[in-house]
Amino acid sequence: METRQDFARLQDLFGWTHSYFRSCPDFLKPCIFYLSIFPKSEIIRRRRLVMRWVAEGYSKFQESDSAEENAEELFAKIVELSMIQPPERTLSTNRRMVWCQVSAFFHEYIISRPKEENVTFALEVFALNGCCRQTSGRTGRHLIIEKSWERDRIVFESIDLSRLRSLTVFGDWKSFFISESMKVLRVLDLENTTGVTDKDLREMLKVLPRLKFLSLRGCSKISNLPSSVDNLRQLQILDVRYTSIVTMPASITKLEKLQYIRAGTITTPVDRKGLQLVGVKVGSGVKKLTLLHTLGIVNVGAARGKAILKELRNLTQLRKLGVSGVSKKNSKEFCSAITGHSHLESLSVSLHKDNQDCLDGMSVGTTNETFRPPKKLQSLKLYGPVKQLPIWIKQLSNLRKLNLEMDVLSEDDIGVLGVLQELCILRLLLNPVHDGEVKFCVMKAGVEERCYRKIKVLEIASRSMLNLTIGAEAMENLELLKVGCCNTGPLPKFGALKHLK
Known part of the structure; x- marks a missing residue:
């Protein structure tokens, strides 16, 4: 952009921008250059970006903060630099923005930087878009397949994928996008990619053993998470929300590095306005996943639901939890499950049909002790509908966000x-x-x-x-x-x- 003659009058601006980037702390620069992975004008979920930073190792666990909390701080710093902003026609409140967009000017600047500058921060981005021709020189650590690319298999197979660390696909999926040469791939992001099947997923689990981040969010044709998911022993982030998966395999409890599980399929009941997420069934052993800080949505109304609720008590690092199927039969176990969670900041609860009053006067376990909600709770979602407002809501002195169906x-x-x-x-x-x-x-x-x-x-x-x-x-x-x-x-x-x- 700087070398284009029609921009000659903007050299002072380019000089200022270059100085602005150089003055940024070095720990922020990998995160800034990482923004070039998303196409210009793409609207990005904040959590998608933040969790990718965690998987890439840009944010580390420290004694006082988790890797995710540190990544959120990095995001906030980049927002302060005006490189990330809310999408047009959206309102930013004092809660974190849910969706974001890279500033068009800074995005253009980032992708125009010389390749050598990107290598300094371990970032080599290569994008397939439009009509790319076959060449033997294509290589990189981060591959982006954009919607506009014509999906040419010959071109794809000409790329050296041996050093690839992340693959991000926008638009249509093709089965040849997965290759046995992707031995060091850590991030596979297929959010809202169309055409991904259960067969494709089985192949991914077979040839990508080093994955730390796997997102199939919005891939509605995926209905089964195979037991071979236990091959991904390095996996930290798993997002299968808005797929057709209704049951988690028992083998998932072997993935002891998991920090983040998002699941839940969509249903549209006749008697309810709008969309409702249905939780997934999980088997015994979930208590082994002690590093989990985000879990949901879990169906505790299914068989062995009470036992699963008891296991949730062991997940003391949880900051975000979503459950469905809460009823009069399991409300005491539900209360016991969340009472001891001192870190819990976000809670989503869907009540079982005809159990609208099961949250009234809740008590804990067999002691009938009055339920005390987690003190740090900032976000609460209650769906059911709730017959009347639970009395314990008065105790939520830190509550910032409330979704309520009544x-x-x-x-x-x-x-x-x-x-x-x-x-x-x-x-x-x-x-x-x-x-x-x-x-x-x-x-x-x-x-x-x-x-x-x-x-x-x-x-x-x-x-x-x-x-x-x-x-x-x-x-x-x-x-x-x-x-x-x-x-x-x-x-x-x-x-x-x-x-x-």
Whole structure:
């Protein structure tokens, strides 16, 4: 870009940019150059990027922080440098951004750097796009197959894959993308790649023994995770969410380096609005995976569900947990499973059908001791729908994000949620039998009190017509409001919403 004559007037800007990069700490530079793996304008899941950094070894475990926590800090630093930003038309709250995009200018600069500069930070990226011709000189450590590439087998087989450390595929999959020469491949990222089959997966597990990161997220044709997954003894990150996998093989418990498991298939029940993730069945022995910090969604309503809940108590490093199938029959075991998790920050719970009140007055085990939720909990998702707001929600002083499915949100419930001091994102799915009213207003001695003071995002979906009112003293910092009803009704009534965008 710098050598193009039409950009001659921008030499001062290029000089400043080069100086800007050189001034970045060396520990950040591999992460910055790694952004060139994603095509220009690609919208990237933050967690996808962060977990890839972990697998590549850019973020290490330290006494005070896990490798993932350190990777999140690296991400935050790059955001501060304005190299990563939220996608257009999205709102950034004081929660971490879920989706991100590389700045177009910095992306162009990164991929234009001389190859020698990238080698300094162990990054050699090679992309297949458009109409690539056969050549004997193609090699690199990171291969990207873009949507635009015509999938020419002859061209692909001309590439030296012996040093390849990561393979990322966008668009259509072809079975010849996997080669026995990929002996040192550590990252295989097929998120939302189309056409990947169970047969392809069996071949991957056979020839890629050094994988640390395997993502099949969104590969809906994958329905079976073979028992041969235990060949991947170095595997740290496994993402099979939005596939058709409903059962984890027993052999997965042999992968003792696993830190991250994301699973769950989509179903669309007739009696429920929107999509719902169904958990996967896991066998005994999950307690052996003591390095796990992210696990979900696990179906604890299946056979041996109570035994699985008891094993979850051993996974003391969990920071993110998702379960489905919680019912009156296993609610005490569920409480016991999460009570001792001092690191737990995110919890997702889907209730078994016709068990909407199983979270009310929960107690622990056989002692009937009152349930105390994890103190560090910042994100909570309750689906069911919940019949009434569990009383223990009042204790969640650090809660920042709440997704809640209920039949009706009562005045008392509104009062409880209104005093959660840190709550900034509230998403409600309401299932009232008749048209209803929701009024975000807390009254005390006849005087309206300030409430929901840190709420920035409010999203409400209702199966019936909804009359929504936001009081004059409520949600003073609200920036984003989304309301969706099956039936049209009166426009919402707002108070003084100064920051609404």
